[in-house]
Amino acid sequence: MGVRISACQLAVPPGTEDNSQLAARIGKTADWILLSTGVEHRRIADHDDDPIELAAKVAQQVIEEVGPPDLLIYAGAIPRQTLPDSSAHVLGRLGLSGVPGFSVNAACLSFAVAVRSACAVLESDPAVNRVLICCAEFASRGRNFTQPESAALLGDGAAAAILESCDGECGLKHWSMQTFPEGADLTEVRGGGLRHPFTEPSGTEHLFEMDGPALLRFTVPRMRRFLNSFLKDAGLSPQDIDLIVPHQPSGRALEVLELFGFPNSRVVNIIRDYGNCVAASLPMALATAMQEGRINRGDLILLTGTAAGVSLAAGVFQW
Amino acid sequence: MGVRISACQLAVPPGTEDNSQLAARIGKTADWILLSTGVEHRRIADHDDDPIELAAKVAQQVIEEVGPPDLLIYAGAIPRQTLPDSSAHVLGRLGLSGVPGFSVNAACLSFAVAVRSACAVLESDPAVNRVLICCAEFASRGRNFTQPESAALLGDGAAAAILESCDGECGLKHWSMQTFPEGADLTEVRGGGLRHPFTEPSGTEHLFEMDGPALLRFTVPRMRRFLNSFLKDAGLSPQDIDLIVPHQPSGRALEVLELFGFPNSRVVNIIRDYGNCVAASLPMALATAMQEGRINRGDLILLTGTAAGVSLAAGVFQW
Numbered sequence: 001m002g003v004r005i006s007a008c009q010l011a012v013p014p015g016t017e018d019n020s021q022l023a024a025r026i027g028k029t030a031d032w033i034l035l036s037t038g039v040e041h042r043r044i045a046d047h048d049d050d051p052i053e054l055a056a057k058v059a060q061q062v063i064e065e066v067g068p069p070d071l072l073i074y075a076g077a078i079p080r081q082t083l084p085d086s087s088a089h090v091l092g093r094l095g096l097s098g099v100p101g102f103s104v105n106a107a108c109l110s111f112a113v114a115v116r117s118a119c120a121v122l123e124s125d126p127a128v129n130r131v132l133i134c135c136a137e138f139a140s141r142g143r144n145f146t147q148p149e150s151a152a153l154l155g156d157g158a159a160a161a162i163l164e165s166c167d168g169e170c171g172l173k174h175w176s177m178q179t180f181p182e183g184a185d186l187t188e189v190r191g192g193g194l195r196h197p198f199t200e201p202s203g204t205e206h207l208f209e210m211d212g213p214a215l216l217r218f219t220v221p222r223m224r225r226f227l228n229s230f231l232k233d234a235g236l237s238p239q240d241i242d243l244i245v246p247h248q249p250s251g252r253a254l255e256v257l258e259l260f261g262f263p264n265s266r267v268v269n270i271i272r273d274y275g276n277c278v279a280a281s282l283p284m285a286l287a288t289a290m291q292e293g294r295i296n297r298g299d300l301i302l303l304t305g306t307a308a309g310v311s312l313a314a315g316v317f318q319w
Numbered sequence: 320m321g322v323r324i325s326a327c328q329l330a331v332p333p334g335t336e337d338n339s340q341l342a343a344r345i346g347k348t349a350d351w352i353l354l355s356t357g358v359e360h361r362r363i364a365d366h367d368d369d370p371i372e373l374a375a376k377v378a379q380q381v382i383e384e385v386g387p388p389d390l391l392i393y394a395g396a397i398p399r400q401t402l403p404d405s406s407a408h409v410l411g412r413l414g415l416s417g418v419p420g421f422s423v424n425a426a427c428l429s430f431a432v433a434v435r436s437a438c439a440v441l442e443s444d445p446a447v448n449r450v451l452i453c454c455a456e457f458a459s460r461g462r463n464f465t466q467p468e469s470a471a472l473l474g475d476g477a478a479a480a481i482l483e484s485c486d487g488e489c490g491l492k493h494w495s496m497q498t499f500p501e502g503a504d505l506t507e508v509r510g511g512g513l514r515h516p517f518t519e520p521s522g523t524e525h526l527f528e529m530d531g532p533a534l535l536r537f538t539v540p541r542m543r544r545f546l547n548s549f550l551k552d553a554g555l556s557p558q559d560i561d562l563i564v565p566h567q568p569s570g571r572a573l574e575v576l577e578l579f580g581f582p583n584s585r586v587v588n589i590i591r592d593y594g595n596c597v598a599a600s601l602p603m604a605l606a607t608a609m610q611e612g613r614i615n616r617g618d619l620i621l622l623t624g625t626a627a628g629v630s631l632a633a634g635v636f637q638w
Contacts (some may be wrong), residue, residue, distance in 0.1 A: 051513050072498075077402055082461075082511035083527075084503055084627035085396070085424040092500030100496035100630065102425035102432045105404040113421045120439035125494065138513050142401075175444065177419035179391075181411030184403055192401035192511045194370050194457050208402075308403035311419065 003119045003171040005317065007065040008161040010287040011058035011136075012274065013045040019152070026148040033152045038251015042155030042275035045138045051158070052080050055136035056093035059160040062132065063094070066162045069132035071121065072101040075114035076135030077279045077308075078142070078189070079103070090134060107187075107307035108247045109177070110135065110279035111159070112315055115303065118163045119172040134160035137278040142189055144207035153250055154208065155275030159283030173300075174234035175315045178226055183310035186215045212250070219306050220256055227260050227304070230314045236300070238262050241316070243294055247305025248274070248281040262302075268294070295319055322438045322490040324636065326384040327480040329606040330377035330455075331593065332364040338471070345467040352471045357570015361474025361594035364457045370477070371399050374455035375412035378479040381451065382413070385481045388451035390440065391420040394433035395454030396598045396627075397461070397508070398422070409453060426506075426626035427566045428496070429454065429598035430478070431634055434622065437482045438491040453479035456597040461508055463526035472569055473527060474594030478602030492619075493553035494634045497545055502629035505534045531569070538625050539575055545631045546579050546623070553635055555619070557581050560635070562613055566624025567593070567600040581621075587613070614638055 018041040019030035026033075034040055045051070055074070063069070074087040087101030106113040111133060118131040136158035143151040191206035231237060238261030246254060248271045257267050268285040277284060282305055289295055297319055304314040337360040338349035345352075353359055364370070374393070382388070393406040406420030425432040430452060437450040455477035462470040510525035550556060557580030565573060567590045576586050587604040596603060601624055608614055616638055623633040 077404070079424075079512040081513075082508035082525075083396055083506065084426045084630075087425075088498055088500045088503045088628040088630070091498055092503055097499050097501060098497045100632070101498045101500075101628070102423060102429075102496075102630075104421060104423055106406075106421035107403045110421075117436050117439070120436070120443045123443045124439045127495075141513055176446075177421075178417045179407055179410055179420045180416050181407045181420075182416060184407045184411055187402065189401035193398040194400075194460055206401075309407040309420070311403075311407070311421075313419070 001123060002166050002168045003122050003163055004166045006162045006164045007062040008159065008283055008287045008290055009058050009061045010157060010159045010284040011054055012043040012157045013049060013054065015044045015046060016041050017044045022152060025145050026151050028148050036149060037152045038271045039152060039275040040272045043157060044140045045156045049138070050080065051136035051138050052086065052089040052093055054158040055134050056090050058158045059090060059094060059132055059134040062160045062162045066164070067130060068096065069099060069130045069162065070128045072099060072132045073114045073118060074101065074103040074135055075110035075133050075279055076137055077105060077107045077110055078137060078139070106311055107309055108249065108278055108281065109305055109307040109311050109313045111283045112303050112305065112313045115163065116172060116175050116315060122163060122165050129165045131163045132160060133163065135279050137280040139278045142206065142208045144204060144209065147210065149212045150208050150210040153276045155277050157274055157277035157280040157284050159280050159287055161283055161286065170318050173316045173318050174230070176230045177311060177313040179309045179311040180222060181309065183218045186211050186218060186310065187308035216252065219310060223306060223312055224260055226312045227314060234316055236316065240300055241266065241302045242299035243268065243289060244302045244304065245282065245286045245289055247307065248276055248285060249306060250276065320442060321485045321487045322441050322482055323485045325481045325483045326381040327478065327602055327606045327609050328377050328380045329476060329478045329603040330373055331362040331476045332368060332373065334363045334365060335360050336363045341471060344464050345470050347467050355468060356471045357590045358471060358594040359591045362476060363459045364475045368457070369399065370455035370457050371405065371408040371412055373477040374453050375409050377477045378409060378413060378451055378453040381479045381481045385483070386449060387415065388418060388449045388481065389447045391418060391451045392433045392437060393420065393422040393454055394429035394452050394598055395422070395456055396424060396426045396429055397456060397458070425630055426628055427568065427597055427600065428624055428626040428630050428632045430602045431622050431624065431632045434482065435491060435494050435634060441482060441484050448484045450482045451479060452482065454598050456599040458527070458597045461525065461527045463523060463528065466529065468531045469527050469529040472595040474596050476593055476596035476599040476603050478599050478606055480602055480605065489637050492635045492637050493549070495549045496630060496632040498628045498630040499541060500628065502537045505530050505537060505629060506627035535571065538629060542625060542631055543579055546633060549633045555635065559619055560585065560621045561618035562587065562608060563621045563623065564601065564605045564608055566626065567595055567604060568625060569595065
């Protein structure tokens with residue numbers, strides 16, 4: 001019994017913000033933004049847009065391509081509201097009643113973790129044959145304009161994928177994840193939970209806080225060791241990987257993958273057009289690669305990335 | 320290959336609030352509270368208490384009983400903060416670096432869903448032998464004192480469990496879940512996410528909203544059909560279940576289980592002492608049952624309940 005990713009699509013809000021529009025708000029030039037972040041423009045949702053609508057829209061697209069799911073996993077970092085979890089709202093918008101839903105949150109690695117959970121469920125429960133994973137992130141609502149780097153990096157987007165049981169060799173062949181909580185304060189949204197009680201007035205604690213240079217220093221050596229050991233355990237070398245589909249933290253973080261032995265030509269890079277869309281970035285990159293015909297049957301696809309936590313994850317999916 | 324629940328413990332804040340202390344704040348009598356909700360007293364965390372500390376404390380207890388985990392799943396409805404997810408903070412507090420962590424959220428059914436995910440991972444990944452599931456809920460911080468019923472029901476608590484691979488027949492034998500999003504607005508915390516942007520002043524949208532009578536009317540007939548069909552598919556009758564470990568939504572919701580064929584004597588009921596502790600209630604009930612020696616090897620244990628969403632779930636765990 002194998003598992004295949006039958007469909008993956010992305011959806012973004014129509015509004016585009018280019019660097020010249022953003023530059024003055026963060027006290028930088030458009031050139032500085034492109035050079036520092038790798039982002040040329042990003043999509044920004046309107047104030048009244050509901051992330052659930054965008055998530056349901058892209059979910060509907062993959063359902064039309066493949067068929068209705070037996071289970072929905074919402075794999076996002078920032079929910080629409082605290083309770084209930086976003087899976088119920090997406091199911092409601094899709095008009096699906098009775099299909100189970102829950103949420104998985106591993107910050108920017110939520111999609112990768114959901115793929116792993118979905119594969120485990122598809123392999124172990126014969127009653128589940130089709131799992132829908134989706135999310136929409138409107139990270140622009142948490143931009144802190146006094147922090148130029150993170151404010152310039154973040155963008156809005158959504159993606160959905162359907163995983164199905166199938167015959168054959170396809171599926172998640174190797175998986176590994178590590179969390180290094182000593183880096184937990186390098187990327188935060190400190191509000192929105194119990195730490196700052198709901199009834200206290202909101203301030204900057206509800207905005208993204210990121211120490212980009214410290215995060216890169218923290219992450220790069222750990223990611224190098226992690227990926228080396230992951231590939232060794234899997235009996236693979238970087239050359240065996242046909243395509244790397246990473247989270248899109250920043251232009252610089254994507255360039256670093258070359259140092260680990262993955263040539264740029266095999267790394268899906270959508271940072272220039274969309275920025276860092278938090279948990280939506282990885283499936284948006286996968287959707288882009290599929291749309292561009294960059295994935296063929298039998299290919300070994302590396303889903304990988306880093307996330308607030310700090311977590312590192314890698315999964316080799318045989319297509 | 321089986322899976323066993325090697326340990327499950329609970330922890331609660333020391334502060335107890337009895338009905339006479341609460342009565343005036345919600346404009347009711349202590350008797351009304353007990354009669355309407357089944358709660359006699361509940362634990363209330365201090366304003367400065369950190370839910371992560373309580374979650375880590377009880378997690379440490381089960382680790383000392385069994386050993387360190389290969390994976391931590393934080394299974395709560397309300398996080399300490401928006402980003403990163405709470406698993407990283409618990410890992411940090413436990414001093415565990417390199418152990419992977421992520422969060423699962425299915426509102427009050429988060430623990431049940433995490434058990435199901437953990438079992439699937441333990442069965443499918445030989446590199447994972449021990450999964451720690453934990454959460455702490457400080458629901459008292461979201462009490463809306465203009466809504467007497469929900470304000471009287473909610474309490475604070477935490478629980479942790481460790482699941483391990485093992486030889487033998489034990490494990491999750493049957494599992495089912497359904498979500499009915501047409502009831503999603505019957506229990507809500509509308510703030511704390513993208514719906515009410517972080518930078519807008521907080522109001523009552525950050526408090527629990529629950530329409531108790533409507534929720535009971537919505538849930539009871541669906542739960543009856545769901546449990547009937549679940550047991551039928553599993554080839555079981557209510558008499559085959561040795562112990563029912565349910566979420567603790569309210570005294571009345573627990574009494575309803577008798578109408579479904581489960582005698583009160585076999586239903587773990589801790590609502591009187593702790594109230595509804597959201598996602599912590601189900602594992603707190605399991606911890607209580609284990610502590611009281613109510614579970615024996617080979618027993619069939621029904622983990623079940625309802626959650627905001629509205630979701631229903633049931634899992635038969637052979638001990």
